[in-house]
Every structure is written in C-alpha cells, then in structure tokens.
Amino acid sequence: MKRIAEILQAEPSLIEMTVRGWVRSFRNDRFIALNDGSTINNLQCVIEPENHAQDILQSINVAAAVEVKGHLVESQGSGQRVELQTSMVKILATADPEDVKKTVLSPKRHKLDTLREQAHLRVRTNTFGAVMRVRAALSFAVHKYFQEQGFYQAHTPILTGSDAEGAGEMFRVSTLDPKNPPLTEEGKVDYSKDFFEKEANLTVSGQLEAETYAMGLGQVYTFGPTFRAENSNTSRHLAEFWMIEPEVAFNDLAANMDLAEDFMKYVIDYAMKNCADDIEFLEQRLENEDKQKHAAERSPMPLRDKLKFVLKNNFKRVSYTEAIDILRNSKPNKKKKFKYPVDQWGADLQSEHERYLVEKHFECPVILFDYPATIKAFYMRLNEADDEGRKTVRAMDILFPGIGEIVGGSQREERYDVLKQKMHDMNIPEEELWWYLEMRKFGSVVHSGFGLGFERLVMFVTGMTNIRDVIPYPRTPGNAEF
Amino acid sequence: MKRIAEILQAEPSLIEMTVRGWVRSFRNDRFIALNDGSTINNLQCVIEPENHAQDILQSINVAAAVEVKGHLVESQGSGQRVELQTSMVKILATADPEDVKKTVLSPKRHKLDTLREQAHLRVRTNTFGAVMRVRAALSFAVHKYFQEQGFYQAHTPILTGSDAEGAGEMFRVSTLDPKNPPLTEEGKVDYSKDFFEKEANLTVSGQLEAETYAMGLGQVYTFGPTFRAENSNTSRHLAEFWMIEPEVAFNDLAANMDLAEDFMKYVIDYAMKNCADDIEFLEQRLENEDKQKHAAERSPMPLRDKLKFVLKNNFKRVSYTEAIDILRNSKPNKKKKFKYPVDQWGADLQSEHERYLVEKHFECPVILFDYPATIKAFYMRLNEADDEGRKTVRAMDILFPGIGEIVGGSQREERYDVLKQKMHDMNIPEEELWWYLEMRKFGSVVHSGFGLGFERLVMFVTGMTNIRDVIPYPRTPGNAEF
Numbered sequence: 031m032k033r034i035a036e037i038l039q040a041e042p043s044l045i046e047m048t049v050r051g052w053v054r055s056f057r058n059d060r061f062i063a064l065n066d067g068s069t070i071n072n073l074q075c076v077i078e079p080e081n082h083a084q085d086i087l088q089s090i091n092v093a094a095a096v097e098v099k100g101h102l103v104e105s106q107g108s109g110q111r112v113e114l115q116t117s118m119v120k121i122l123a124t125a126d127p128e129d130v131k132k133t134v135l136s137p138k139r140h141k142l143d144t145l146r147e148q149a150h151l152r153v154r155t156n157t158f159g160a161v162m163r164v165r166a167a168l169s170f171a172v173h174k175y176f177q178e179q180g181f182y183q184a185h186t187p188i189l190t191g192s193d194a195e196g197a198g199e200m201f202r203v204s205t206l207d208p209k210n211p212p213l214t215e216e217g218k219v220d221y222s223k224d225f226f227e228k229e230a231n232l233t234v235s236g237q238l239e240a241e242t243y244a245m246g247l248g249q250v251y252t253f254g255p256t257f258r259a260e261n262s263n264t265s266r267h268l269a270e271f272w273m274i275e276p277e278v279a280f281n282d283l284a285a286n287m288d289l290a291e292d293f294m295k296y297v298i299d300y301a302m303k304n305c306a307d308d309i310e311f312l313e314q315r316l317e318n319e320d321k322q323k324h325a326a327e328r329s330p331m332p333l334r335d336k337l338k339f340v341l342k343n344n345f346k347r348v349s350y351t352e353a354i355d356i357l358r359n360s361k362p363n364k365k366k367k368f369k370y371p372v373d374q375w376g377a378d379l380q381s382e383h384e385r386y387l388v389e390k391h392f393e394c395p396v397i398l399f400d401y402p403a404t405i406k407a408f409y410m411r412l413n414e415a416d417d418e419g420r421k422t423v424r425a426m427d428i429l430f431p432g433i434g435e436i437v438g439g440s441q442r443e444e445r446y447d448v449l450k451q452k453m454h455d456m457n458i459p460e461e462e463l464w465w466y467l468e469m470r471k472f473g474s475v476v477h478s479g480f481g482l483g484f485e486r487l488v489m490f491v492t493g494m495t496n497i498r499d500v501i502p503y504p505r506t507p508g509n510a511e512f
Numbered sequence: 513m514k515r516i517a518e519i520l521q522a523e524p525s526l527i528e529m530t531v532r533g534w535v536r537s538f539r540n541d542r543f544i545a546l547n548d549g550s551t552i553n554n555l556q557c558v559i560e561p562e563n564h565a566q567d568i569l570q571s572i573n574v575a576a577a578v579e580v581k582g583h584l585v586e587s588q589g590s591g592q593r594v595e596l597q598t599s600m601v602k603i604l605a606t607a608d609p610e611d612v613k614k615t616v617l618s619p620k621r622h623k624l625d626t627l628r629e630q631a632h633l634r635v636r637t638n639t640f641g642a643v644m645r646v647r648a649a650l651s652f653a654v655h656k657y658f659q660e661q662g663f664y665q666a667h668t669p670i671l672t673g674s675d676a677e678g679a680g681e682m683f684r685v686s687t688l689d690p691k692n693p694p695l696t697e698e699g700k701v702d703y704s705k706d707f708f709e710k711e712a713n714l715t716v717s718g719q720l721e722a723e724t725y726a727m728g729l730g731q732v733y734t735f736g737p738t739f740r741a742e743n744s745n746t747s748r749h750l751a752e753f754w755m756i757e758p759e760v761a762f763n764d765l766a767a768n769m770d771l772a773e774d775f776m777k778y779v780i781d782y783a784m785k786n787c788a789d790d791i792e793f794l795e796q797r798l799e800n801e802d803k804q805k806h807a808a809e810r811s812p813m814p815l816r817d818k819l820k821f822v823l824k825n826n827f828k829r830v831s832y833t834e835a836i837d838i839l840r841n842s843k844p845n846k847k848k849k850f851k852y853p854v855d856q857w858g859a860d861l862q863s864e865h866e867r868y869l870v871e872k873h874f875e876c877p878v879i880l881f882d883y884p885a886t887i888k889a890f891y892m893r894l895n896e897a898d899d900e901g902r903k904t905v906r907a908m909d910i911l912f913p914g915i916g917e918i919v920g921g922s923q924r925e926e927r928y929d930v931l932k933q934k935m936h937d938m939n940i941p942e943e944e945l946w947w948y949l950e951m952r953k954f955g956s957v958v959h960s961g962f963g964l965g966f967e968r969l970v971m972f973v974t975g976m977t978n979i980r981d982v983i984p985y986p987r988t989p990g991n992a993e994f
Binding site for chain 1: 576631633635674686695710737992
C-alpha cells in the first residue's frame with residue numbers, strides 16, 4: 031500500500047487505490063484531510079456525503095482512523111496538486127470528539143508546555159511530526175556519512191564502572207536494597223555486593239572507549255545515549271541525550287577540524303534535501319513564534335537562511351588567543367555590553383562571546399582551537415608552551431549562529447608519560463582508567479575526535495528553541511514520565 | 513590517504529603511496545604485515561633491510577605503528593595479489609616486545625577468556641576485528657533497511673519512571689545519598705526527593721513508547737540499549753544489550769511476519785555481501801573451535817551454509833498448537849530425549865524444542881504464532897478462544913538454527929476495554945501506563961511490531977558462541993570493567 035508522501039507525488043490516474051491514515055480535519059461533510067505520518071502534507075479525500083451512511087459520516091472525526099478507496103484526480107481546490115476522488119470510507123478506529131477536545135489532538139494552536147505534558151500524543155501534531163521526521167533524517171544521515179567514509183560504529187558501554195571521566199555529574203545504577211544497603215566494616219555502602227560488584231554509573235561519554243576502538247579499527251564513531259545528573263532546568267540541557275563521537279587514528283587537530291566541518295555540512299545538507307517540506311513548515315512556525323518575542327530574542331535569520339549560511343561558508347579557524355584579543359577589543363566589550371566582560375587570557379568563553387564572533391565579527395561558522403590547558407579535559411594533547419609560557423591543549427569548539435558551541439573535540443594525548451602526569455595532576459584515578467593509559471604503550475598514534483550533542487543539532491536544523499521539544503520523551507530534573 | 517582495504521583491491525602502479533597502520537608481524541627483516549583496521553587482510557610491505565637504519569629495523573615490532581611509502585607491485589609470494597615495494601619506513605609509535613608479550617597483542621592463539629580480560633586490546637586481534645566490523649555492518653544494514661522502507665527511527669527513553677512493563681528485572685537509577693536516603697513518614701525511601709522526583713529505572717524495552725510514535729508517524733523503529741538486572745551468568749545473556757524494535761500502524765500479525773522475514777534476510781544478506789572476507793575468516797575460526805568440542809555441541813552446519821539456509825528458505829509459519837502436536841509426537845519426545853518432555857498445551861517451549869522444529873522437523877527457519885495468552889505479555893492482541901475454549905494471543909517467535917528464538921513480536925491489543933481488563937488482570941498499574949492505555953482512545957488502529965536482540969543477530973552471523981564476544985565491553989553480573 032502506498033503512503034501519502036508518495037501518493038502526493040503521483041500523477042492522476044483512474045486506477046483505484048486504498049489509503050489508510052488519521053483524520054486531521056473534515057470539512058462540509060465532504061473534505062477529509064488525511065495524514066499517515068509519512069509527510070506533513072495531508073491527502074485531501076473528497077467524498078459525496080449522500081453516498082455514505084450517516085453513522086459513517088458521524089465517525090469521521092479528528093484523530094479517527096479511516097481506510098479510503100478512490101482514484102487520484104487533479105485537485106479542484108488550491109493548496110494541493112492532486113486529491114482522492116473517494117468512493118469508499120471505512121472507519122478503522124474512532125475518536126470521541128469530546129475526548130479529543132481535552133487533548134493536543136484538537137485542531138487548534140497548543141502551547142509547547144501543554145504538548146510536553148501529552149508527549150504520547152504530540153507526535154500526531156504538525157510541528158512534532160515535522161520535528162521527529164527531521165530528527166530521524168538527521169540520524170540516518172549521521173550513519174550514512176560515516177559509512178561512506180569507512181567508519182565503523184562502536185557500541186560503547188552505557189553502564190560504566192568508572193566515574194573518572196569528569197565530563198559531569200553521574201547517575202548511580204544499583205540493585206542493592208535502596209533503604210538498607212549492605213555496609214562494609216568501615217560503614218560505607220558495600221558495592222562489592224551490588225550487581226556489578228562495584229559502584230556503577232551511567233556514562234557521560236563513550237569517547238575513552240571509542241579511542242581504544244580507533245586503535246584497532248582505525249576510524250570509529252559512537253551514536254548512543256549519554257547522561258548528566260545535573261540539576262540544570264534550562265532549555266538547552268537534558269539529563270538523557272544522544273551523542274555522536276567519531277574518533278580517528280592518525281588524525282591531528284587540523285584533520286579533525288576538516289572532518290567535523292565536512293560532517294556538519296553533510297548532515298545539514300541531507301536534511302534540507304530530504305525534509306524540504308518539513309523544514310519549510312518549521313521555518314514558518316519559527317517566524318510565527320518570533321513575532322511573540324522581543325527583537326533581541328529572535329532568531330538571527332530565517333531557518334533556511336541559517337542552514338544555508340553554514341553550508342556555503344568555510345568555517346573560520348581562529349585560535350583561542352586570537353579570539354580573546356578580538357573580544358577584548360570588541361565594541362560590546364568596551365561598551366560593557368557583555369554580561370561577562372572579557373579581560374584575562376585563560377577565561378572560558380560564554381555563549382554571548384561565541385555568538386558575537388560568529389554573528390558579528392566573522393559572519394561565518396567559527397572553529398576556535400588551542401584552548402588554555404587549565405579549562406579543558408585531562409585527555410587533550412598538550413602543546414608546547416608559547417613565548418609567554420602559556421600552556422594550551424589541542425582542543426577545538428565549533429561555534430554556530432544562534433546557538434554558540436555545537437561541537438567540541440580535540441587531538442588526544444597519545445604520549446604515555448605526559449598522560450600519566452596529567453592524570454596525576456588532575457586527580458584522575460589510574461586504577462579506574464588503567465586500560466586507557468595502558469593503551470598508550472602499544473603503537474599509540476596521534477588521534478583525534480569530537481562530540482556532537484545530537485539534540486543540539488536537531489534544534490539547530492528544526493529551529494526549535496527548547497531541547498525538550500526535539501526528543502520524544504525528554505528527561506529533566508523532576509521529569510521521567512512516560 | 514587510502515586505507516588498506518582499498519589498496520588491496522588496487523592495480524600495481526608506479527605511483528608512490530603512503531600507508532599507515534600497525535605491524536602485525538615482521539619476518540626476516542624484510543616483510544612487514546601491516547593492518548589499519550579497514551580489513552582482516554594485511555598489506556605485505558617488502559623492505560630492503562640494507563636501506564634502513566638499524567634502529568628503525570629494531571622498532572618494527574608487533575603492535576608498533578609505522579608509516580610506509582612505496583608503490584604497489586604484483587606479489588611475488590602467495591597469499592596476496594599485491595604488495596608494497598617499500599622505500600621508506602617511519603616509526604610513528606613504538607611497542608616494547610616485552611610488554612606486548614604480556615598481552616593478547618602477542619602473535620599467538622589466546623583464549624577468549626583472556627581476550628575478555630583485555631577488552632581494550634582485543635579489537636586489534638583478527639577475530640575481534642572481524643566480529644566488530646561485521647557488527648558495524650549489521651548495524652548499518654538495520655538503519656538502511658528501515659530507511660528504504662520509509663521507517664523513522666524513534667529514540668525512545670532509556671530512563672523510565674515506569675517499572676511496569678514486566679519484561680524483566682530492572683536497574684534502579686538514583687542520585688540520592690546511597691547510604692542514608694531520605695525517608696517518607698511511613699519509613700520508605702522518599703523518591704520524591706530523587707533527581708526525577710520518582711523512582712526511575714533503566715528501560716527493558718522501548719516498545720510501548722514506540723507504539724505511541726507508530727500512531728503518529730506510521731512506521732517507526734528503535735535501535736538502542738536495553739537492560740536486564742538478571743543474575744544470569746550464561747553465554748546468551750548480557751545486562752546491557754542493544755535492541756531493535758520496529759512498530760507499524762495498520763500491520764496485523766501476518767504483515768508483521770512478512771516484515772520480520774524480509775528484514776532478517778536483508779541484514780544477513782547485507783553482511784554476507786559487505787563482509788565476505790571477515791565471514792570467511794570467522795567460518796574457519798568456528799570450524800577450528802568446533803574441533804575441540806563434542807559432536808553434540810558443534811554448530812549444525814558451516815557458518816556460511818547456515819546463513820544461506822536462512823536466505824534461501826521461506827520461513828515456515830506454524831501455530832503454537834500445531835507445534836505442540838508435532839513435538840508431542842516427535843521421536844525425541846517419545847524416547848524421552850528432551851530434557852523438558854512436551855506434554856501439555858500451554859507450556860512454554862524450550863530451546864531444545866525450538867531447535868528440533870527448525871533443524872530436524874521443518875529444516876527451515878520457523879515462525880511460531882498464536883501462543884497461549886497466559887505465557888505472553890499483557891499488551892498482545894487477544895484472539896477469540898478456540899473450539900476447546902483455549903485462549904491465545906497474536907504473538908510470534910522466529911526460530912533459527914543453532915540458536916532457537918531470535919525474534920519475538922506480536923500484534924498489539926488495540927482495544928481500550930480489552931487492554932484495560934488485561935492490565936487489571938495482570939497487575940499492570942494503570943497510574944504508570946495511563947498514557948499507553950489512553951492512546952487507545954484516539955484512532956487506535958491495528959498495529960504490530962517485534963524485537964530483535966542485536967547481539968543475538970551478531971552471534972548468529974559471526975558464529976561466536978558467547979554473547980560477551982560480540983559487544984565491545986560486555987556488562988554481566990560482577991563485570992563493569994572499562
């Protein structure tokens with residue numbers, strides 16, 4: 031059976047076809063707008079009310095499911111090229127209009143908050159149907175890109191016995207009695223009696239394990255859920271989110287930047303080509319949403335312009351040290367318009383600084399690199415100190431318009447002695463990451479990788495401004511419903 | 513830079529090329545077997561020892577990384593079509609032979625147990641390189657198949673506030689003080705003070721959430737990690753494994769079987785075509801392993817024959833009731849050869865029964881369907897009782913040679929009242945799954961889906977007999993290392 035996305039591309043024909051879907055609207059006892067989830071567009075099914083029993087007509091309600099038979103004709107009305115001249119309507123499943131009225135299925139504009147509370151139904155709305163189709167297209171594009179480039183997906187573990195990675199607060203996973211856990215003689219919880227015979231947590235990143243696989247398979251990537259137990263109730267944070275982490279043997283930082291830029295352009299281009307209707311709809315939605323906002327909070331440009339802005343520009347590569355100079359001498363800094371004034375070399379950059387660089391100064395996506403060692407993770411490759419004795423690491427962040435940092439990566443420290451010293455200095459326990467260190471003994475080549483929070487990418491491409499609206503069932507502090 | 517998989521397919525040429533990889537062996541100061549993870553096959557790099565400094569020659573050790581330059585010539589030796597006439601060798605990273613000797617990188621046969629203990633290194637061996645490449649190919653094939661069929665991946669949640677699904681024991685996820693959790697007035701752990709303000713667990717299945725997405729997008733699938741906190745220390749169970757769960761609106765059980773059969777054949781065929789060298793190697797490995805085993809424990813047929821057996825046969829569809837009759841009257845049952853004799857209608861089938869049906873009776877893959885309602889989950893579609901008043905549900909299991917059940921699925925109960933009653937009868941708390949039930953009010957159409965444990969598929973295609981050997985870092989009772 032053909033789905034509606036395909037039917038809407040077909041030519042008028044006298045051949046009878048059967049279509050199944052859900053009713054989005056039913057006007058004048060004559061026009062059924064039918065949707066089956068394959069596209070944002072509905073198939074208009076035109077019926078002659080006098081040919082159908084009254085109980086059938088009365089059951090063609092919003093959210094009910096029907097099967098229709100008919101043949102495709104050129105549409106008489108505007109808004110669609112073809113429509114279904116419908117000879118038969120069969121009710122597959124009803125929906126009580128009184129019940130529907132209480133839900134987000136009712137045909138009116140609903141607040142995003144309300145939609146979140148009915149996350150089991152919201153995918154049946156135009157906005158969430160479009161977002162989730164774009165999400166799925168981006169997800170496939172990720173796999174397709176890496177496949178074409180000769181990468182292997184490595185399914186790194188979700189449960190980890192190490193809490194040493196330092197990327198954020200972790201969730202503890204246990205099967206011990208939650209109220210009266212067994213204790214050791216010293217009075218601590220005795221994790222040797224737990225399921226894994228040690229304390230276990232949910233992973234914050236698959237990178238360290240992915241590195242071990244890059245040393246075997248050469249080019250690998252992860253694409254799986256990661257977790258942060260941080261009490262951040264913001265529109266940009268989730269406790270559970272999906273992350274993409276490629277890792278490549280023999281790549282230095284410059285090759286890592288090349289890979290990241292090529293990858294980002296590929297997946298965005300894929301979505302634009304394969305989800306044109308959905309993205310057009312989402313652009314309109316964003317424009318409507320922006321009308322309610324203060325000028326300063328609006329998107330810097332229309333959705334598709336923003337996506338094209340990334341595709342058509344080379345990403346400008348700028349060292350952290352240069353960026354600090356630019357920011358220090360920038361108008362908003364001198365006029366004290368930044369919330370966080372830029373003064374000292376060594377400080378971390380804020381979103382306002384990143385956006386200034388992208389949107390005002392360079393007017394293109396920016397890759398910042400060679401960050402101060404003190405503000406970055408232990409596993410990043412240490413550079414030689416500069417003339418002023420300042421220590422940097424081969425880190426890179428990609429900055430995008432409207433969003434700031436979207437990708438973070440680095441060349442990894444491949445030298446056994448240097449890594450051992452850094453782990454010691456930064457209090458990373460060797461007994462937990464012995465394997466990560468040991469790997470540096472056996473043909474430990476230069477290698478690099480990066481991480482992309484998948485939901486950030488989906489936000490960027492869909493124009494949704496709250497991260498809870500780009501994942502089916504968001505997990506945030508106080509929320510694990512569904 | 514070309515990778516070795518590609519170079520081995522190339523024609524001899526005078527053009528100089530550069531290759532990087534790890535040394536697998538170095539014979540007679542002349543032949544370097546170089547591997548970069550892109551293929552199981554090594555590139556033979558032939559050097560003239562007199563052209564290279566002694567310290568270079570001494571550093572070309574197993575597991576060291578080198579860059580070589582040279583041009584491709586027809587191979588003089590047997591075993592490869594082309595080899596690299598090498599003019600330059602650069603040591604990129606060393607490996608101390610004394611250290612290598614202590615690891616599974618040393619060039620001899622290692623026990624699978626030992627390899628598991630060095631899971632950070634085992635991917636650099638022939639067997640695990642092959643297994644993990646096949647795993648990655650199967651993973652991509654899953655996405656490719658569903659993409660081509662118009663499915664959308666739905667990223668269902670890993671953390672769930674519901675523990676009602678009944679598919680198995682769950683892991684608790686918490687950020688409460690593990691030793692002194694806050695208590696309610698009744699003296700219970702006060703989960704309202706936990707991160708999610710309720711008790712949270714790791715998911716055992718994304719099916720219920722996937723069903724909600726099928727009602728919006730029509731055809732969806734999940735592919736993500738799932739968890740079982742069961743103390744099963746067997747070669748077939750993991751605490752953390754990846755699951756694939758398609759869910760399709762309007763599909764009845766027969767359509768579900770069609771989908772599952774088509775899908776299984778597609779992904780196996782994809783692996784055979786895209787991993788021919790790896791699978792050939794793994795077939796040989798299995799043959800060697802089987803030589804150590806008693807006849808009864810050996811694989812029923814060589815690896816590739818077994819895969820072709822699945823591809824070329826139609827899956828035989830047999831009702832549970834028929835299967836019980838066949839088993840009851842079978843020779844091994846009459847001769848009491850089954851460990852679990854088959855007697856009563858209503859009993860669950862064991863692996864020995866499933867394998868008898870596939871390997872002896874039908875000699876083809878089998879789909880059993882319409883199981884007794886009492887041994888299956890609450891969400892399965894209830895059939896009309898049969899003439900003898902026996903109640904069955906529209907469940908199906910796919911049985912494969914050597915392994916038994918590999919896929920389990922069902923048509924789902926779409927009727928609100930019937931589902932509500934079943935939830936009540938089977939003690940499924942409505943307050944946790946209100947959304948699952950409520951979905952049945954709004955155009956609740958016939959729909960079906962199935963689940964495939966991804967590691968079971970990888971075992972089947974690679975011939976590995978312990979599930980710990982088909983995932984990078986296995987999680988089992990007492991083991992969350994790495």
